[in-house]
Amino acid sequence: MPIQVLMPALSPTMEKGNLAKWLKKEGETIKSGDVIAEIETDKATMEVEATDEGTLGKILIPEGTADVAVNTPIATILADGESAADLAKVSAAPAPKAAEAPAAEAKGDAKAEAPQPAAKAPAAPVNEALPDPEIPAGTEMVTQTIREALRDAMAEEMRRDGDVFIMGEEVAEYQGAYKVTQGLLQEFGARRVIDTPITEHGFAGVGVGAAMAGLKPIVEFMTWNFAMQAIDQIINSAAKTLYMSGGQMGCSIVFRGPNGAAARVAAQHSQDYAAWYSQIPGLKVIAPYSAADYKGLLKAAIRDPNPVVFLENEMLYGHTGEVPKLPDFVVPIGKARIARAGKDVTIVSWAMGMSYALKAADELAKEGIEAEVIDLRTIRPMDTETVINSVKKTGRAVTVEEGWQQSGVGSEVAARIMEHAFDYLDAPVARVSGKDVPMPYAANLEKLALPSVAEVVAAAKAVSYR
Amino acid sequence: MAAPKKSVAKESGQEKAGSPPEFTREQELKALRDMLLIRRFEEKAGQLYGMGAIGGFCHLYIGQEAVVVGMQMALKQGDEVITGYRDHGHMLACDMEARGVMAELTGRRGGYSRGKGGSMHMFSKEKHFYGGHGIVGAQVSLGTGLAFANRYRGNDNVSVTYFGDGAANQGQVYESFNMAELWKLPVIYVIENNRYAMGTAVSRASAQQDFSKRGVSFNIPGKQVDGMDVRAVKAAADEATAWCRGGNGPIILEMQTYRYRGHSMSDPAKYRTREEVEKVRHDQDPIEQVRNRLLASGVSEQDLKAIDAEVREIVNEAADFAQHDPEPDASELYTDIYR
Ligand SMILES: Cc1ncc(C[n+]2csc(CCOP(=O)(O)OP(=O)(O)O)c2C)c(N)n1
Ligand SMILES: [Mg+2]
Numbered sequence: 001m002p003i004q005v006l007m008p009a010l011s012p013t014m015e016k017g018n019l020a021k022w023l024k025k026e027g028e029t030i031k032s033g034d035v036i037a038e039i040e041t042d043k044a045t046m047e048v049e050a051t052d053e054g055t056l057g058k059i060l061i062p063e064g065t066a067d068v069a070v071n072t073p074i075a076t077i078l079a080d081g082e083s084a085a086d087l088a089k090v091s092a093a094p095a096p097k098a099a100e101a102p103a104a105e106a107k108g109d110a111k112a113e114a115p116q117p118a119a120k121a122p123a124a125p126v127n128e129a130l131p132d133p134e135i136p137a138g139t140e141m142v143t144q145t146i147r148e149a150l151r152d153a154m155a156e157e158m159r160r161d162g163d164v165f166i167m168g169e170e171v172a173e174y175q176g177a178y179k180v181t182q183g184l185l186q187e188f189g190a191r192r193v194i195d196t197p198i199t200e201h202g203f204a205g206v207g208v209g210a211a212m213a214g215l216k217p218i219v220e221f222m223t224w225n226f227a228m229q230a231i232d233q234i235i236n237s238a239a240k241t242l243y244m245s246g247g248q249m250g251c252s253i254v255f256r257g258p259n260g261a262a263a264r265v266a267a268q269h270s271q272d273y274a275a276w277y278s279q280i281p282g283l284k285v286i287a288p289y290s291a292a293d294y295k296g297l298l299k300a301a302i303r304d305p306n307p308v309v310f311l312e313n314e315m316l317y318g319h320t321g322e323v324p325k326l327p328d329f330v331v332p333i334g335k336a337r338i339a340r341a342g343k344d345v346t347i348v349s350w351a352m353g354m355s356y357a358l359k360a361a362d363e364l365a366k367e368g369i370e371a372e373v374i375d376l377r378t379i380r381p382m383d384t385e386t387v388i389n390s391v392k393k394t395g396r397a398v399t400v401e402e403g404w405q406q407s408g409v410g411s412e413v414a415a416r417i418m419e420h421a422f423d424y425l426d427a428p429v430a431r432v433s434g435k436d437v438p439m440p441y442a443a444n445l446e447k448l449a450l451p452s453v454a455e456v457v458a459a460a461k462a463v464s465y466r
Numbered sequence: 467m468a469a470p471k472k473s474v475a476k477e478s479g480q481e482k483a484g485s486p487p488e489f490t491r492e493q494e495l496k497a498l499r500d501m502l503l504i505r506r507f508e509e510k511a512g513q514l515y516g517m518g519a520i521g522g523f524c525h526l527y528i529g530q531e532a533v534v535v536g537m538q539m540a541l542k543q544g545d546e547v548i549t550g551y552r553d554h555g556h557m558l559a560c561d562m563e564a565r566g567v568m569a570e571l572t573g574r575r576g577g578y579s580r581g582k583g584g585s586m587h588m589f590s591k592e593k594h595f596y597g598g599h600g601i602v603g604a605q606v607s608l609g610t611g612l613a614f615a616n617r618y619r620g621n622d623n624v625s626v627t628y629f630g631d632g633a634a635n636q637g638q639v640y641e642s643f644n645m646a647e648l649w650k651l652p653v654i655y656v657i658e659n660n661r662y663a664m665g666t667a668v669s670r671a672s673a674q675q676d677f678s679k680r681g682v683s684f685n686i687p688g689k690q691v692d693g694m695d696v697r698a699v700k701a702a703a704d705e706a707t708a709w710c711r712g713g714n715g716p717i718i719l720e721m722q723t724y725r726y727r728g729h730s731m732s733d734p735a736k737y738r739t740r741e742e743v744e745k746v747r748h749d750q751d752p753i754e755q756v757r758n759r760l761l762a763s764g765v766s767e768q769d770l771k772a773i774d775a776e777v778r779e780i781v782n783e784a785a786d787f788a789q790h791d792p793e794p795d796a797s798e799l800y801t802d803i804y805r
Contacts, residue, residue, distance in 0.1 A: 006516065006517060008515075008516030008517075009515060009516055009517070009518050009731075010516075010731060010732055011731065011732030012521060012522050012523065012732065014732075033747075035740070041732075043732065043734075044732075044734040044736075045734060046732075046734050047734075051509055051512065051513055070518055071517055071518060169664070169666075170664055170665050170666065173665065173666075173670075173737065174664070174665035174666070174736075174737065177664070195666060195670060195671075196671075197632070197635035197663075197666075197671040197672065198602050198603070198632045198633065198635055198636060198663055198671070199635050199636055199637060201636075201637050202637055225600075225601070226601065226602070228601075229601070229603075229636070229637075262522075263521060263522060264521030264522030264573075264584065265522040265523055265584070265586075265600075266522065266582075266583060266584040266586065266587055266600070267582075267583075267587065268586070268587065268599070268600035268601055269522075269523070269586075269600055435799065435800075436800075436803075437799055437800060437803055438803070440581070440582045440794075440798075440799065441521075441522065441570075441573050441579075441581060441582055441583055441584030441587070442573035442574070442581035442582060442584075442793050442794050442798075443521065443573055443793065444573075444793040444794070444796065445573075445581065445582065445793075445794055445796070445798060445799050448796060448799050449799060
């Protein structure tokens, strides 16, 4: 039986890819380990190696085809002694029709023609936002991924201020483990875009020391999980020095990188640190959701004279959103945003939690409940006023976060509501959060460990006595 | 404490191995089989990842097989093994079952961690395999602690603590080195120098690129070993275990090896050329070396094919099990948090 070569998954988050190039022709012999094709993912161009030996029988997906779902048969390999006639034996789905247009333009139509729909996951949602008050009416908007918005924020600040530099693991030559620093080495050179060894505690301390001397480092952690190696320097050195020196010596430094749950990477690589850092006086903690906020708040963080913990989300890097095209778009730190207006119940969230909150608000609207969704954006200092004003109007509140419940950010929000709007509350505040367990690896358990839209809907209804 | 024996390695650091002692035919056959099992297992894991049956991060050990197989040949019952996230080969070498490892990779209830740990976090108390750790460098202190326990109990087991060239730059490695030498702990630090840490070549991250010298300021002896030649690994492991069991404290073995695949499944590996990979594969492949020696010594192609067939069967059975075993029961979400 001829062997089918399937479209491989080349990263934890990949659902489809573009078949960029065939490096073998039909009829060519193939040895195990030969590179047979090149595939473009959202992160990189990857080579596909043959794992079987034989002859390339038939190419099922021509080069240039965009958005080929993972596991779609892309070619067949004939074993020794098999001939083209054996190809008929392949019981697979009929060879899918390739989109005519070249890869870059094919995106829209290719979807309709895609051979087999990708797993179950829907296309990455586009983050939508109410017009932000900071953006003048009529401003042109550009559609960008969050990855690009972050890169642009850093590049703009590095152009503006020669004291800003970035360092971290794989930030320069590799262009970032998650490709967030793409192009920075090329533009700013190795003096300002610095690859470090795997020594988080050491380079975080080097960053803080450089900041004490007046430079403005951006320290990238490949993920925040690895910053636990460095947390002493972040808290004991960066956050406390201004105070301990009686105001003489502070540090302007940004610690940034992906935070929170990623996909199927299990307990040591999937954790939300928002609550941890939000406890520390002297630190500012930012956790945006929309592309515009990612850009505007990172620029604000780099300019801020204090140490800032900037929490990103790997799952959001590829999401697109509208970013205002302004010469200098800076979003103020410490201001929440009303992402959706409503009168019946207040849902408070931030970062990835917003995706559950907004979807839940859609669901609730179908049942006649108008939820007001507040995106905190900054965790510390927290914009209590915006939350309280909303709760005074709705009388009910739900918090949503992927992190754990005990001593979580939602608990802090609930306490503030209790302190400042107790008399306005018609029900106790409900907290939706990640389950009280380390993140499991198994797909089914991982799903259960995270909050769900259904849980947010149920909580909103419960506080509404519906 | 017994006076330190100077038998093994020069205290000043590296000592280049000459031609390693020959293996008996039996040893060659065992080495071949064990290395093949790892290679075929990893190839299959790569395929299953491509099909979406394995998620998250998956770091393959292809190319480095001689290191764990040679080390394991020198160990005795009760010796502990601990490593990072590139751990499938270590588990198979520790005689953990292929099906249990594969089922963990697919997140099923028959996996070694019952589906809760995945590729990077697997353990077997029974086989003295202490993980499977996702945080680069963390296992070095833990492995030192395993050696501490051996010393505390007064047994003569050793802790074999594996880590990469990249991990060798973490601070806790040196904190551990100091304690290990200070307290004469029986730990073999096996630095698997595969020339890259993710996309960073050793020369771009390490001021001292001779890893066997990394213990010099703590007086820990070290040795550079051809990690592509299973006989050289076994010979170094024999010396190192004798050194540790003799109460002389820790020792460092720098294994010079190479990973053929990307760092993980999502690494486009643009930091090295295809020719570089091809050259190592062609000139130094650990499995081909043994295979060629066996053929030269008169073992038939047929016999070698039979070994390959046996190994493939184990791997296919494991893959089959790993794809059909059910996911963990939902109630498992809240188990194993406390006991
Ligand atoms: C503390 C920490 N920092 C960063 C990472 C991300 N990371 C995982 S593997 C790796 C490279 C390690 O290279 P090396 O030690 O040489 O081992 P190899 O992968 O080559 O086996 C990095 C940076 C991590 N898991 N933990
Ligand atoms: Mg390495």
